[in-house]
Amino acid sequence: MKSRVSIKDIAEALGVSTATVSLVLSGKAEEGRVGKDIAEKIRETAKSMNYQPNGLARSLRIGRSQTIGLIVADISNPFFGILALHIQEEAERHGYTVIIANTSENDQKMGKMIDILKSRQVDGYIIVPTEHGDVYITQLLETKTPLVLVDRYFPQLQTNNVIVDNYKASFDATELLVNYGCKRIALFIYKSALFHMQERKNGYCDAMKKAGLYSQELIYNTIDYAHINEDIVNGIRKLLSETNAVDGIFFATNSISILGIKELLNQKVELQKQIKIICFDKSDVFDFMKNSISYVIQPIAGMGRTAVNILIEQITKEESDFDFVMCKLSTKLVEIENP
Amino acid sequence: MKSRVSIKDIAEALGVSTATVSLVLSGKAEEGRVGKDIAEKIRETAKSMNYQPNGLARSLRIGRSQTIGLIVADISNPFFGILALHIQEEAERHGYTVIIANTSENDQKMGKMIDILKSRQVDGYIIVPTEHGDVYITQLLETKTPLVLVDRYFPQLQTNNVIVDNYKASFDATELLVNYGCKRIALFIYKSALFHMQERKNGYCDAMKKAGLYSQELIYNTIDYAHINEDIVNGIRKLLSETNAVDGIFFATNSISILGIKELLNQKVELQKQIKIICFDKSDVFDFMKNSISYVIQPIAGMGRTAVNILIEQITKEESDFDFVMCKLSTKLVEIENP
DNA sequence: AATGATCGCTAAAACGATTAACTTAATAAC
C-alpha cells in the first residue's frame, strides 16, 4: 500500500488526465461534463487505492484553508474547554477544522500564536484576547482578517464579538445578595483593565449604590492571574479581619470563586450563615458543599456556536464591508433554595 | 499594506531571485553562500513589507507540515484539557503546531477525525482512542504513520504508548482502604473493554483477593458513558440498599468519582465514617467537602510531554524501523490525614 | 598561462491540487 497516493497516481492508473480526476473527486463531474462511466471508474479506483486528498495543496491553490484558528487564554480552565468543544463541533458541521492555541493569559504568546496560525493560513480567528492583546487585534483588523472576539472585548475597537451581558449579570447577582438582607457585600475580582471585568465591577457598584450600600473598601480588586492563589488567600484574611464585618461576597470569576471559597472554608467560615456567597460561573464544586451556592451561569455552547457562525458568515462573504456584529447573550441566575 | 506578500514580491522589489530570498529567509544564507549585504537587505525588506511565510506552500514542498494531530475523547473533561495544554506547549517548544480534535468517545467520529487530520497532512498523531478505535489505529499502523497512544492502549496492537501503571495504582488504592480496616469495598467502574479499565479492575480484584475480601457482587461495572448519570445514581442506591453494608468505595475515574460522591452526599451518607472513599484522579471538588478524600494522582504533564517527545523522535527518524516505545509512568497516592 | 576552486547567485523543476481555455469528435440544425 503506497503511503501517499495523489490524483496523479489515479490518473495514470486509468490513463486519464489529472484534471478529469480532480473534477470527479471534487464533485464537479456534472458541470465539468465528465462521462458517467469514467466518473464511476475514477471513484472506484480512488477508493481502492485509498486516496486521501492533500488539503494543503488544495488550500494553496484555492486560497482558502477551511481552517479556523481558536486562541484561548487557558485551555485547562473548563470554561474554555467547554467553549472549545462547542466551537469545534459547530465548525466541523460547516466543514471547517479548528486549530486551538493557548496563550496562558500572556500577551506575547498571543502575538506568537497569531503568527503561527497566520502562517498556517487560517481563514479566520476566534479569539479570547489577553489583557493587552488589542495591539495584535488591531493589526489583524488592518489586513481585514475575519475575526471574532469571544468572552472579552475591547470597546475602543470595532470588531465582531460574542459576549454576555456582564454588567446586568453582576448587577442582578449583587442585588440578590442585597435582597437576602446583606449589608456589607464584598467584590472579589481580577486586577484587570479588560472591559468585561470592568463591566462586572460596574454592575456590582451600581447595585450597591442603588441599595445605598456602596463602599470603596469592599472592593478587592488586587488579584493578579500570575499569583492568584496568594492574592486571594490574603484578600480573604484581610476581609475576615475587618472590624466592620462583611456579610456577603460576590466572586467575579470561576477561578476566583473556587480559591475564595476554599480559603473561607479553611478559615472555618460558615457559608451562607456568616457570609452569603454568589459566584460568576458554575462549578462542579458547588454540588459538594454543605451549603449550596448561587451562581451566574453563562450560555457557553451558545457563545461558541454564535462565534463560529458569525465568523464563517464573514469568511464566505465576498465583499469586505464593515458591518461588525456585536452579540450580547444573557446569563441566568441560579438561586439556591433557602439562603 | 498588501495582505499577502510572498517571497516573489520581495525578490521583485530587490531585483534578485526567489531562490536567494528563500535561502536567506529560511536561515540557509551561510551554506547557500549568499552575500552578507544582500542578505541583510532581504531581511530588512521582508520585515518592512510585513512578510509572513506561507506554511502550506512550504509544507507541500518539503513534505512535512510540522503539525501534530491530537485526538482526545472529551476536551471538556479537565483531565484531557490539561493533557492538551501540556502537549501543545511541548510541541510548540519543538516548533510543531497541534490540531486538537474531539471524539466524544464516539468510534465513528474518531475515524472521521483521523481522515480530516490526514488530509491536513499532519506529521503524526497523539491519540486517546475510543473503545473500538483499534481498527483505525491498525490502518494508521499499516501505512507506518507515526503515532502515540496516550492514557489508553490496545494490548493486541504494537504501538507507541504512554500510560500510567493502572494496575498498580488501583492495587495500592484498594489496599489503602483495606489497611483502613474496610471489609466490604465496592468498585465503581465503566462498563468498558478498554485495557486500562480492565487493568484498574484487575488491580482492585487482586488487592481484594490478597486480603481475602473479594466478592463478585462488590463490582459495579455497568456504568455507560452515554448515561453515566443515571447509571451511577442507580448503582449507589443499590449499594446502599444491600443488607451486607459496604464500608468502602473505589471510584475508578474522575467523572465517576464526582457523580458517585454527589449521590452519596445526596443520600446523606457520612463520607469517611460510614463509607470510606478513594478516587482515581484528583478533582477540585475534593477540597470542598467536609471530609477530605484520598486519591490517585496521574502525572498528566509528564504524559503529555513524553508523548510529544516520542512522537517527534519517530517523525524525525529517517528509517522506518519498528521499535515501539511503551512508556508506563507511575502514579502517586495522596492520602488524607486522618481517615 | 592554463587549470581548478571558490564565491555569489539564478533557473527551473518540483510538491498536489484546481480551473480557465482549449481541442476533438460527435451530433444537431439549416
Next chain:
DNA sequence: GTTATTAAGTTAATCGTTTTAGCGATCATT
C-alpha cells in the same frame, strides 16, 4: 453539405515555497 452546438475530455498555468544543478566571475595554484 456546411455550419453550429454540445459532450467529453485535455493542456497548461497557477498557488508559494524549496532545492538541485549550474553559470559566470574571481582568485589561487602550478
